[in-house]
Amino acid sequence: MITISLCMIVKNEETTLEQCLQSIQGIPDEIIIVDTSSTDNTKKIAQKFTKHIYDFQWVDNFSAVRNESFNYATKEYIMWLDANDILKPDQASQLQK
Numbered sequence: 001m002i003t004i005s006l007c008m009i010v011k012n013e014e015t016t017l018e019q020c021l022q023s024i025q026g027i028p029d030e031i032i033i034v035d036t037s038s039t040d041n042t043k044k045i046a047q048k049f050t051k052h053i054y055d056f057q058w059v060d061n062f063s064a065v066r067n068e069s070f071n072y073a074t075k076e077y078i079m080w081l082d083a084n085d086i087l088k089p090d091q092a093s094q095l096q097k
Contacts, residue, residue, distance in 0.1 A: 002076050002077055003029045003075035003076045003077065004027065004028045004029055004030075004075055004076070004077045004078070004079055005028060005029065005030050005031075005032055005072075005073035005074060005075040005077070005078050005079070006024060006027075006028035006030070006031045006032065006079055006080070006081065007032045007034070007066070007069035007070055007072070007073055007078055007079070007080045008031070008032065008033050008034070008069065008080060008081055008082070008083065009034045009035075009036060009056075009062070009065045009066060009068075009069055009080075010033055010034070010035050010036070010038065010042050010046070010083050011035065011036040011037060011038050011042070011058070012038050012039060012040045012042060013038070013040075013042045013045075013083035013084075014038075014040040014041040014042050014045055016083045016084045016086075017042055017045045017046060017083045018045050018048070019086055020081060020082075020083050020084065020085055020086055021045075021046075021048075021049045023085075023086045023087040023088075023092065024081065024087055024092065025049070027092060027095055027096055028075075028079065029075050030050070030052060030073070030074065030075055031046075031049055031050035031052060032050070032052045032054070032069050032072045032073055033046040033050060033052065033053045033054070033069075034053075034054050034055075034056045034065055034068055034069040034072070035053060035054070035055055035056065036055075036056050036057070036058040036065060037055075037057070037058060042083075052072060054068075054069075054072060056068050066080065
């Protein structure tokens with residue numbers, strides 16, 4: 001069976017992050033969150049799902065932050081989502097297949 005690291009970059013995503021992570025729960029083997037200076041409850045919400053939460057100073061470059069999140073991944077495959085991506089149940093089951 002394959003293993004998956006979910007890598008996300010976030011900033012001030014308290015309104016969508018929990019629903020996103022709930023929708024993917026049980027699929028990735030690890031969740032990596034790289035936070036670019038949130039001032040809301042984003043990191044507190046992320047802590048419900050993972051201990052792998054890292055800070056990254058925003059440098060006006062999405063690729064730099066995305067690559068930083070990939071650096072923390074330890075599993076065979078890497079997937080990424082934005083905090084407003086929500087998997088529907090049928091999509092989650094398809095992904096698991």
